[in-house]
Amino acid sequence: MEVVVKDWGVSLGYRRGALVVRKRGGGEQSVPLHQVDRVWILTGGVSISSRLVRALARHFVDVVFFDGRGEPAARLFPPEANGTVSHRRAQYEAYLTGRGFELAKLAVYGKVVNQAAALRRLGAWRRESYRLLADAASKVAGLAPRVLACGDPQCVLGLEGSAASIYWGAVSEAFGVPSRDPQGGDPFNLALNYGYGILRYAVWRQVVIHGLDPYAGYLHADRSGRPSLVLDLMEEFRPHVDLMVLKMRPGLDWLDGGVLKREARAALVERWLSLRLEPVIARQVAQAVAHLEGRSSYQPHRL
Amino acid sequence: MIWLAVYDIQDDGERAKAAAILQAWGFVRVQRSFFVGRLPRGRAQDLLHVLSRHVKTGHVALIPVPDDSLDKALELGAPPYAPLKPPRYVQTLVV
Numbered sequence: 001m002e003v004v005v006k007d008w009g010v011s012l013g014y015r016r017g018a019l020v021v022r023k024r025g026g027g028e029q030s031v032p033l034h035q036v037d038r039v040w041i042l043t044g045g046v047s048i049s050s051r052l053v054r055a056l057a058r059h060f061v062d063v064v065f066f067d068g069r070g071e072p073a074a075r076l077f078p079p080e081a082n083g084t085v086s087h088r089r090a091q092y093e094a095y096l097t098g099r100g101f102e103l104a105k106l107a108v109y110g111k112v113v114n115q116a117a118a119l120r121r122l123g124a125w126r127r128e129s130y131r132l133l134a135d136a137a138s139k140v141a142g143l144a145p146r147v148l149a150c151g152d153p154q155c156v157l158g159l160e161g162s163a164a165s166i167y168w169g170a171v172s173e174a175f176g177v178p179s180r181d182p183q184g185g186d187p188f189n190l191a192l193n194y195g196y197g198i199l200r201y202a203v204w205r206q207v208v209i210h211g212l213d214p215y216a217g218y219l220h221a222d223r224s225g226r227p228s229l230v231l232d233l234m235e236e237f238r239p240h241v242d243l244m245v246l247k248m249r250p251g252l253d254w255l256d257g258g259v260l261k262r263e264a265r266a267a268l269v270e271r272w273l274s275l276r277l278e279p280v281i282a283r284q285v286a287q288a289v290a291h292l293e294g295r296s297s298y299q300p301h302r303l
Numbered sequence: 304m305i306w307l308a309v310y311d312i313q314d315d316g317e318r319a320k321a322a323a324i325l326q327a328w329g330f331v332r333v334q335r336s337f338f339v340g341r342l343p344r345g346r347a348q349d350l351l352h353v354l355s356r357h358v359k360t361g362h363v364a365l366i367p368v369p370d371d372s373l374d375k376a377l378e379l380g381a382p383p384y385a386p387l388k389p390p391r392y393v394q395t396l397v398v
Contacts, residue, residue: 001394003396005398006397016324016328016353017327017350017353023398032328034328034343266397273394273395
């Protein structure tokens with residue numbers, strides 16, 4: 001069970017092998033700990049007892065805290081969750097042998113192919129803009145093979161940027177949504193940021209579970225605190241989030257003081273969970289490990 | 304996997320504790336000393352360990368049954384507390 005805490009004034013405690021949720025103004029709910037898969041905390045004003053944290057860690061249950069913009073602010077997990085050193089060694093070695101760059105290229109290739117597929121799917125949703133979306137899809141799909149021929153990160157990032165501008169141009173024209181701007185304050189961009197934040201957390205979690213170093217990436221430049229590998233590997237899943245957000249039609253009623261309302265955040269998390277993408281992400285990260293170790297070649301995920 | 308929990312405990316305090324622990328672990332009471340619940344693989348041993356710390360006299364049994372076997376159960380009368388088939392987990396709980 002995924003426990004999503006969206007209201008403030010909630011306290012989470014532990015009693016006799018169960019997670020006890022108490023709400024301000026009464027109301028208590030108890031959930032057996034073996035049924036809990038994860039605890040999502042999406043707002044401030046929530047307290048969590050240390051006994052519960054200990055019990056959750058013993059059960060390998062993740063506790064994840066998001067801030068108002070959807071940044072995964074913290075994640076609690078037991079110390080032994082990141083023990084596979086051999087994978088980390090392979091990851092660093094792959095930086096020198098070029099297998100790492102190959103992996104990042106394949107992930108971006110996957111993203112561009114998925115963007116084209118997403119545009120075609122959007123064309124089926126909105127028949128009146130079918131022509132526009134289908135044309136953009138062919139243009140984006142035409143860029144995908146060029147990614148694989150790239151010899152350096154600059155070339156890959158350049159092609160990724162051109163694909164993104166065609167993709168977002170067509171999406172905003174067909175659906176009348178604002179153009180993509182990570183700094184934008186409109187509900188559509190805020191919801192996308194939130195969705196990408198959830199995706200980043202999900203990839204991060206799998207990267208750590210598989211024993212990789214989230215900060216040592218191949219395409220995104222190394223910078224202190226930037227989870228480059230996570231950013232590399234999450235690329236191919238972004239179109240899933242785009243479709244999810246477009247389908248939910250974020251409107252002005254989603255906003256509260258410049259950030260998303262708590263209900264909207266919980267709705268995004270719920271929708272994300274209903275997509276059941278996390279097992280797919282786990283499989284892709286396991287494949288990435290196999291690629292870095294030279295055991296097999298990475299197959300990007302198809303939308 | 305569905306587990307049946309049955310006990311016969313003379314001590315009132317221990318009996319109440321056993322019932323409280325079983326319910327905290329998601330078991331539902333079917334009869335006074337008969338509970339059913341779902342547990343993931345390997346967790347029944349943990350539950351028995353927790354029970355063993357509080358129940359010093361009497362007998363407790365945890366019996367695994369395949370998921371579909373309760374559908375074939377034969378019953379006489381209505382169960383006094385809850386139906387024989389334990390409820391499914393809720394997938395997402397939003398608070």
